[in-house]
Amino acid sequence: METRCPVCGAEIEVPKTISTTECPYCGTVFDVKTGEKSRLEHFYFPVYVKDPYDKLMRFLGRQYGVPTDLKLSSTYTKRLLHIVPIFFYHLHGRALVEAKSRKLGSFTAVVEEVDDIGIPAFSGKIAELLKEYPFPLRGKKFFEEKLKTMGIYYEPEIERVEADRTAETLLTEKLSKEASEVAENFRLTKFLEFKVEHKGLVYYPIWELEYQYKGNVFKGFIDGVTGTVIQGEHPLALRSRVIQFTWSLVFIATGILFGFLVLQQSGTGLPGIVAALFSFIAGVAAALPQLIRTGVRKVSASEILHPTPDKPKEILKKISKPLLSGEITLKYGEI
Numbered sequence: 414m415e416t417r418c419p420v421c422g423a424e425i426e427v428p429k430t431i432s433t434t435e436c437p438y439c440g441t442v443f444d445v446k447t448g449e450k451s452r453l454e455h456f457y458f459p460v461y462v463k464d465p466y467d468k469l470m471r472f473l474g475r476q477y478g479v480p481t482d483l484k485l486s487s488t489y490t491k492r493l494l495h496i497v498p499i500f501f502y503h504l505h506g507r508a509l510v511e512a513k514s515r516k517l518g519s520f521t522a523v524v525e526e527v528d529d530i531g532i533p534a535f536s537g538k539i540a541e542l543l544k545e546y547p548f549p550l551r552g553k554k555f556f557e558e559k560l561k562t563m564g565i566y567y568e569p570e571i572e573r574v575e576a577d578r579t580a581e582t583l584l585t586e587k588l589s590k591e592a593s594e595v596a597e598n599f600r601l602t603k604f605l606e607f608k609v610e611h612k613g614l615v616y617y618p619i620w621e622l623e624y625q626y627k628g629n630v631f632k633g634f635i636d637g638v639t640g641t642v643i644q645g646e647h648p649l650a651l652r653s654r655v656i657q658f659t660w661s662l663v664f665i666a667t668g669i670l671f672g673f674l675v676l677q678q679s680g681t682g683l684p685g686i687v688a689a690l691f692s693f694i695a696g697v698a699a700a701l702p703q704l705i706r707t708g709v710r711k712v713s714a715s716e717i718l719h720p721t722p723d724k725p726k727e728i729l730k731k732i733s734k735p736l737l738s739g740e741i742t743l744k745y746g747e748i
């Protein structure tokens with residue numbers, strides 16, 4: 414028989430014999446006859462990954478700078494299973510945007526966002542790692558008491574209403590972000606659709622692993638359902654640390670060299686010194702990420718792409734801010 418998902422509206426073919434089903438598109442569990450969302454709102458994902466250490470080692474083995482004997486010389490020292498609560502949501506928003514651009518002048522546009530997200534209902538390191546994590550949609554089961562003894566079980570720490578608000582904020586942010594891609598100068602004027610559908614509280618399995626390599630301890634976090642390496646620490650081979658250190662020195666040297674060249678060109682007045690200083694800062698900023706990586710023997714890698722800010726730019730901003738807010742004022746055109 415045919416049925417329709419009450420959350421995303423998808424038409425689904427289901428066998429006549431079943432009473433509830435899970436939407437393949439958004440993961441909502443609902444009654445196939447009445448089309449009502451399941452009143453049981455607690456679910457869990459079973460642990461499918463039984464050998465998380467193997468997943469971790471395979472992934473780390475492919476990372477840049479990993480010692481070739483990593484797998485051979487490592488000892489698997491610890492493994493813990495965390496059962497963590499996540500609020501699942503289906504988001505759908507459409508908004509009217511008033512925009513202005515140099516090319517097109519004033520105009521209106523419509524932006525749309527459809528997304529499925531999970532909001533951790535607990536705090537700590539694992540919760541941080543799971544922010545904006547792409548959870549699987551399908552495969553959950555109704556909550557069972559046995560979960561509480563399967564691993565380290567976390568009770569939800571945040572209320573449903575708080576999670577609802579976080580989800581609403583996220584949808585607004587996502588719509589704004591899309592609007593900002595339409596034009597630099599924009600205003601969200603009206604929501605044509607703003608749906609934040611709670612799909613339930615889902616208990617999710619996360620493996621925490623530890624291994625030792627040449628006397629040092631390294632950690633890894635693996636998705637217990639999909640086997641995705643959420644985060645894995647690994648040592649850097651000495652050779653690649655040396656290469657990175659050399660590169661950072663080259664960056665700094667280039668910065669200093671350009672600084673002197675600029676100084677020679679513009680004389681020894683204040684503008685020249687400021688320009689030289691900036692050139693030097695740019696060199697250091699370019700070298701910093703390399704230096705930081707060289708300084709530590711532990712490096713983290715992840716199989717999921719986190720939306721990270723433009724790091725060198727951030728560092729440059731941090732360094733140049735005190736300069737810009739101080740006594741020195743830059744006048745464009747003078748340099």
Ligand SMILES: [Zn+2]
Nearest residue numbers: 418421436439
């Ligand atoms: Zn659906």
